[in-house]
Amino acid sequence: MNDFLELVVGATASGCIYGLVALSYLLVTRPTGIINFAVGEWSMVAAFGGFMLLSRWELPYPVGMLVVVAAMFGVGWATERFTVRPLVERGAPPLAPILALLGMLVVFRELVSLGFGPDPQPVPPSFGFGRLELGPLAGSYQSFFIITMAGAVFGAAWWFFERTLAGKSFEAVAIDRRAAALMGINLRLVTSLAFAASAGVAGLAGLLVAPNVSAHYLMGLPLAIQGFTALVIGGVGRVEGALLGGLILAFAEQFTVRYAPVPPGLAMGVPLVLLIVFLLIRPTGLLLPREARA
Amino acid sequence: MKKTFLRTALSLATGAVMMMAAPAAMAQTIKIGLITDKVGPAKPYAEPVTAGAVYAVKELNAKGGLLGRQVELLVEDDQGKPDVSATAARKLVDAGAAFILSVSLTPATQQAQSVTLETRTPHMTPSNSGDTLTTQISNANFWQTGPLASTQIATLLSYARNKNFKRVALVTENSALGQLTNQFFKAGLEKNGIQIVSEEVVPGGSTSADPQMQKVRASNPDALFMTGVTTPENALILRSYRQLGMKTPILANYNMSVPVYSSVAKGLLDGVAFVDAFDPAKAETQRFIEAFKKDSGNEPYNLNGYGYDGLMLVADAIKRAGSTDKDKVREAMQATRGFQGVMGGVGASYGFADGRRTGFDTNGMVVRVYEGDKQGKVVHVGVK
Numbered sequence: 184m185n186d187f188l189e190l191v192v193g194a195t196a197s198g199c200i201y202g203l204v205a206l207s208y209l210l211v212t213r214p215t216g217i218i219n220f221a222v223g224e225w226s227m228v229a230a231f232g233g234f235m236l237l238s239r240w241e242l243p244y245p246v247g248m249l250v251v252v253a254a255m256f257g258v259g260w261a262t263e264r265f266t267v268r269p270l271v272e273r274g275a276p277p278l279a280p281i282l283a284l285l286g287m288l289v290v291f292r293e294l295v296s297l298g299f300g301p302d303p304q305p306v307p308p309s310f311g312f313g314r315l316e317l318g319p320l321a322g323s324y325q326s327f328f329i330i331t332m333a334g335a336v337f338g339a340a341w342w343f344f345e346r347t348l349a350g351k352s353f354e355a356v357a358i359d360r361r362a363a364a365l366m367g368i369n370l371r372l373v374t375s376l377a378f379a380a381s382a383g384v385a386g387l388a389g390l391l392v393a394p395n396v397s398a399h400y401l402m403g404l405p406l407a408i409q410g411f412t413a414l415v416i417g418g419v420g421r422v423e424g425a426l427l428g429g430l431i432l433a434f435a436e437q438f439t440v441r442y443a444p445v446p447p448g449l450a451m452g453v454p455l456v457l458l459i460v461f462l463l464i465r466p467t468g469l470l471l472p473r474e475a476r477a
Numbered sequence: 478m479k480k481t482f483l484r485t486a487l488s489l490a491t492g493a494v495m496m497m498a499a500p501a502a503m504a505q506t507i508k509i510g511l512i513t514d515k516v517g518p519a520k521p522y523a524e525p526v527t528a529g530a531v532y533a534v535k536e537l538n539a540k541g542g543l544l545g546r547q548v549e550l551l552v553e554d555d556q557g558k559p560d561v562s563a564t565a566a567r568k569l570v571d572a573g574a575a576f577i578l579s580v581s582l583t584p585a586t587q588q589a590q591s592v593t594l595e596t597r598t599p600h601m602t603p604s605n606s607g608d609t610l611t612t613q614i615s616n617a618n619f620w621q622t623g624p625l626a627s628t629q630i631a632t633l634l635s636y637a638r639n640k641n642f643k644r645v646a647l648v649t650e651n652s653a654l655g656q657l658t659n660q661f662f663k664a665g666l667e668k669n670g671i672q673i674v675s676e677e678v679v680p681g682g683s684t685s686a687d688p689q690m691q692k693v694r695a696s697n698p699d700a701l702f703m704t705g706v707t708t709p710e711n712a713l714i715l716r717s718y719r720q721l722g723m724k725t726p727i728l729a730n731y732n733m734s735v736p737v738y739s740s741v742a743k744g745l746l747d748g749v750a751f752v753d754a755f756d757p758a759k760a761e762t763q764r765f766i767e768a769f770k771k772d773s774g775n776e777p778y779n780l781n782g783y784g785y786d787g788l789m790l791v792a793d794a795i796k797r798a799g800s801t802d803k804d805k806v807r808e809a810m811q812a813t814r815g816f817q818g819v820m821g822g823v824g825a826s827y828g829f830a831d832g833r834r835t836g837f838d839t840n841g842m843v844v845r846v847y848e849g850d851k852q853g854k855v856v857h858v859g860v861k
Binding site: 189190303314392399437441447450 | 516518520521524651676677678680681682683684685687688689691692695708709712713716719720721722737740741743744
């Protein structure tokens with residue numbers, strides 16, 4: 184039973200990371216229709232930001248974290264401004280920005296690889312390495328920190344989209360871009376902010392996971408795949424779906440490895456099986472977008 | 478006007494002579510090809526091995542080169558991809574490489590052999606450790622001097638003989654070399670009558686190794702053998718091991734000898750025994766450390782040594798062959814015996830006796846134990 188509850192904490196933390204990456208996808212996909220596979224590389228860039236600020240310059244953790252997330256907002260804004268917007272304004276086909284962002288994936292990865300070298304780099308955890316026991320639940324300090332931070336981000340995102348006028352304008356653009364523009368919503372601003380927020384969230388995910396996996400130049404792609412799988416499971420329509428998808432994916436991964444009687448080499452295929460199953464039987468994901476609800 | 482014409486004509490003639498002379502001068506060099514991984518998953522290992530080979534060329538040329546000619550290293554990037562590796566090998570053969578060194582992933586090195594087999598070009602990997610590289614393809618032009626996984630497990634078991642392990646666990650990751658290393662560690666353990674009670678895989682990109690390590694803990698093994706070769710996953714395994722309060726002794730493959738662990742797995746390493754091919758106390762190794770440091774300003778470590786030894790082995794074969802004729806170089810390389818390099822314990826040497834094409838001394842590996850986050854001194858040598 185101890186193992187089970189310990190794993191619940193670990194899987195929840197992993198699920199929160201996947202959920203944050205899924206949210207990063209969703210923030211761009213909903214208002215623009217663009218799938219940005221470079222979100223994993225944004226996480227990687229932020230992880231290296233964490234290495235510089237927290238390991239090398241030893242800034243206090245909250246300061247370092249705020250600086251990295253703020254810088255990631257800038258990276259997201261610049262990505263949209265210089266990569267996506269020129270294509271959209273020239274009337275490029277919808278696939279063009281997706282391919283351009285795939286190109287940016289390589290650019291980010293190679294820049295980091297050239298700048299920092301191929302070796303993984305350490306990023307310290309927020310409260311050091313230690314074990315926290317909360318009643319029957321036990322896990323690392325970092326696991327509880329990840330869960331808390333992800334909870335705060337998802338809570339804020341839900342509040343923003345459900346309770347604020349600005350959030351409603353995002354939702355309006357997601358539902359019908361042309362109608363939203365006719366209503367006076369600034370599409371450029373919404374798109375820029377969507378990219379900035381998406382990079383900020385992806386950056387936070389990278390910063391939170393880096394103490395466990397280290398900052399390394401190949402860390403982005405697995406996160407992008409896990410986040411995308413979580414998005415497909417939860418659905419692209421709602422913020423809660425990203426978190427739900429992330430949690431389902433992480434629990435399926437980790438509980439299969441721990442308890443299912445499958446050879447260790449095959450257990451790693453479970454997330455992909457899950458992805459295929461959801462695409463076949465529930466392509467919209469578990470949670471439907473607002474406009475499709477009765 | 479006449480003067481200007483003459484000056485122009487003279488300049489053109491000089492330029493033409495220089496252009497004709499340049500290829501002739503280039504042809505004077507002995508070309509050695511090196512296939513490395515500059516952007517793919519092998520990059521963390523391929524870069525320092527390549528740096529060691531580059532330094533060896535510099536040292537050779539400073540001492541007058543080889544057969545009275547300068548050595549030219551032609552470097553190609555295969556991105557760790559087998560198909561690109563074969564293309565790179567073809568390009569190097571076309572460029573006139575007398576010998577090719579492969580410093581990439583095991584599958585990529587395997588694929589490059591398809592070209593060296595066909596073109597009868599001498600080819601060697603100085604760092605790959607997969608046991609199957611010289612057995613899957615019957616290529617008389619290919620040699621391997623990286624320490625085999627079978628030698629690594631034999632050395633670790635020799636070190637742990639008095640500990641009398643009966644039941645052990647294996648933890649690896651899912652890279653091709655990680656799987657291959659695991660396969661040969663498993664075979665070595667089973668050959669010694671040791672039961673594998675748990676065998677786990679932490680896939681690349683995992684965010685936690687807790688489920689795998691919980692299973693290991695539940696199986697209550699006498700020891701845990703780490704056979705993975707990717708640093709992030711190995712660090713993840715060590716983190717879960719400490720987090721779950723495990724005390725099982727850890728014995729790790731040679732990947733744990735890479736110094737980067739001291740920073741990415743800080744606080745997690747104390748007591749971990751690992752097999753290495755580098756003894757900093759050995760005289761040849763100390764000379765290399767000093768010379769490399771003087772040249773680059775950086776202290777070298779074991780991966781630099783693999784590249785250095787690889788290139789020096791090639792140079793030795795070409796020197797004994799007395800030419801760059803491929804057949805003669807092949808015969809000379811196969812005849813290598815007792816070549817002492819910077820890698821291996823005291824007294825270890827490279828050689829390809831009895832038609833073997835794996836040249837690392839089976840008694841040449843050492844075992845070291847982490848003391849805190851620092852790699853401790855050699856505590857065991859060889860398999861005896």
